[in-house]
Amino acid sequence: MPDVKVTAVTPDTAIDVVGLVKRYSNSPVNAVDGISFSVRRGECFGLLGPNGAGKSTTIGVLTTRIRPTGGSAFVDGVNVVADPVRARSRIGVVPQRNNLDRSLTIRQNLLFHARYHGVPAGQRNARANALLAQFALTDRADDKPDRLSGGQAQRVMIARALMHSPPVLFLDEPSTGLDPAARLFVWDRIRELAESGVTILLTTHDMDEAETLADRVGIIDHGKLLALDTPQALTHSLVGSATLDVVVHFDGAFPSSAQASARPSPTAEISPRPDGDVLAELGQLDGVVRVERIAPDGPGLRARLYLTGDPARLVAPVAELVATCGGKLSDVRLGTPTLEDVFIHLTGRALR
Ligand SMILES: Nc1ncnc2c1ncn2[C@@H]1O[C@H](COP(=O)(O)OP(=O)(O)OP(=O)(O)O)[C@@H](O)[C@H]1O
Numbered sequence: 001m002p003d004v005k006v007t008a009v010t011p012d013t014a015i016d017v018v019g020l021v022k023r024y025s026n027s028p029v030n031a032v033d034g035i036s037f038s039v040r041r042g043e044c045f046g047l048l049g050p051n052g053a054g055k056s057t058t059i060g061v062l063t064t065r066i067r068p069t070g071g072s073a074f075v076d077g078v079n080v081v082a083d084p085v086r087a088r089s090r091i092g093v094v095p096q097r098n099n100l101d102r103s104l105t106i107r108q109n110l111l112f113h114a115r116y117h118g119v120p121a122g123q124r125n126a127r128a129n130a131l132l133a134q135f136a137l138t139d140r141a142d143d144k145p146d147r148l149s150g151g152q153a154q155r156v157m158i159a160r161a162l163m164h165s166p167p168v169l170f171l172d173e174p175s176t177g178l179d180p181a182a183r184l185f186v187w188d189r190i191r192e193l194a195e196s197g198v199t200i201l202l203t204t205h206d207m208d209e210a211e212t213l214a215d216r217v218g219i220i221d222h223g224k225l226l227a228l229d230t231p232q233a234l235t236h237s238l239v240g241s242a243t244l245d246v247v248v249h250f251d252g253a254f255p256s257s258a259q260a261s262a263r264p265s266p267t268a269e270i271s272p273r274p275d276g277d278v279l280a281e282l283g284q285l286d287g288v289v290r291v292e293r294i295a296p297d298g299p300g301l302r303a304r305l306y307l308t309g310d311p312a313r314l315v316a317p318v319a320e321l322v323a324t325c326g327g328k329l330s331d332v333r334l335g336t337p338t339l340e341d342v343f344i345h346l347t348g349r350a351l352r
């Protein structure tokens, strides 16, 4: 019987990660702790997670910079551990930190990269000119990197990564630290690339970025993938159509049991821990589907209420209830559920 070659990828899979583990030698825990996901060709996939979640480590393995402890990873059908040289020819990498060659001009950075990747000499200049124009860098082509702003340097790094026309592009936090205009410019270029058929894996701790750019989002925390779906499906998986953020402060004097029993509430007892009480009481209000404690807020607490119906209608009852619990409502904010809420729901804390 002929040998059957088993590959982990199908023709329309651009990135395939199976049970990936990375433990750094000086660490007692896994930085990446058994994550699996696939990215389709032409898809823009976002890894969303807070600092230290394992995003850069995952990208490091997929781009052959970091050797995994376990599991497997394929990019464009190439096993990144077994065949790193071939894998590198298939990918463009925009790292989290500026790693431009400071001794070369912007144009030379692009040309050097193209030569390294074997782009024929006759094509390099034209390719560099096209990318310099696409990234609005033509007038900076002869500058050295240390004369560039953060946003310009980021654009150079994306242009450089595209010099050898890779089918798969990795962007590690492409807009962190950029001002709003620079961020929108980078977003537009990323969208253009996705529309031109480039497969994109980007990492971010910015839910807006993930929601805006990514076809599907993987939520990552402590090296584990907690959820993976389209932004819409992830947010719709939460109950409620609106949110109400409340900040409650306590002055130290909590209501007595006698006062507590006078409240118009089904739960009569009040404990010495007013935070938990308030949260439980808020959860009982008509129209409140769920309550999540987001963070302690000084002497008080910050919570998010997930609601059905009009959130403004609930402000007065919430304020009244908080007052009966001995607290004071010091801030109220209305919103709609976002990926941040999915993260809070999964981990019990805010993204940042
Ligand atoms: N070279 C290293 N040696 C030891 N531990 C490391 C190393 N690089 C990263 N780590 C640790 O691995 C974990 C994951 O780090 P990683 O850089 O992958 O996170 P991240 O999601 O990219 O975070 P950020 O949003 O801050 O960039 C962290 O706990 C980090 O401290």
Ligand SMILES: [Mg+2]
Binding pocket: 055, 056, 057, 096, 172
């Ligand atoms: Mg990182």
